[in-house]
Amino acid sequence: MTTPLTEPVGVLLRRWRERRRRSQLDVSLAAELSTRHLSCIETGRANPSRDMIRRLCDELEVPLRERNALYMAGGFAPVHPERALADLGAAREAVEAVLRGHEPHPALAVDVCWELVAANRAAELFLGDVRGAGDGGTDPRFNVLKATLHPDGLAGRILNLAQWRAHVLRRVRRQWERTALAGLAELLAELESYPAPAADPSGPSGYGPADDLVVPLRLATDHGELALLYTTTVFGSPRDVTLDEIAIETFFPADPRTAELMRAAAT
Secondary structure, three states: OOOOOOOOHHHHHHHHHHHOOOOHHHHHHHHOOOHHHHHHHHHOOOOOOHHHHHHHHHHHOOOHHHHHHHHHHOOOOOOOOOOOHHHOOHHHHHHHHHHHHOOOOOEEEEOOOOEEEEEOHHHHHHHOOOOOOOOOOOOOOOEHHHHHHOOOOHHHHEOOHHHHHHHHHHHHHHHHHHHOOHHHHHHHHHHHHOOOOOOOOOOOOOOOHHHOOOOOEEEEEOOEEEEEEEEEEEOOOOOOHHHHOOEEEEEEEOOHHHHHHHHHHHO
16 A cells, blocks of 8 residues: 555655654765755655655665655656566566475565465465465465464464564564555554464573574474574565565575475475
8 A cells, every 4th residue: 555645745755754763964965965955845845856756765765666656746657667476577587486496495475565476385385274364265365474373374383473473573563664554554453463372481492592593483293393494585676566575485494303304295
């Protein structure tokens, strides 16, 4: 959901500056304009050019979807197209190559609200029987975080659910802070409404403070316990809204037993 177009471009720019916790002096120096000029833009006494909007958006790291809203609020046509992943040519092939190349470990591509875009076979093994968790099976879109934390989803199998839930909620809050996407506020509210487990003060078994460099996802399966770490990959300098909002989540074994189980599952 983009920024409403009823607000002046200066108001929107000021809101993004405040969201990034930047002063007018700091932003004006970095974007190479005077503090007075920036103040006039924010108060509506000066109209920014297309290039000025671009420079300020670059400095404030405004997501591409919201940049289009800023251009339109300033009286200009949107700059960044939005196409389906299937229409993105080499970028689509790159996403598919990463997913395939990560076998036998799970990997999936998600959008800015963690709705599933694509997944490899290993990820489908985990997600196949929890599709629809959190929406009664009626929503054709599949939200990975809802399926993970919903009582009818993966939550019952997550051995460190209190730790993982807190980690997921922090991620959603950071994403909302970065993008200001209204859908993320709704997602966060729904995730927080799911039953919360009691925190284990001793921490998850097998992972002491010295090992807590990253938060593992510990799953109970028919083949034994799996411990997974993950990384997130995004496209550098995207010019398309869809690419700007896609992230690839790749999971890795956190211990030798998990690596062995994943290799056995692949065969």
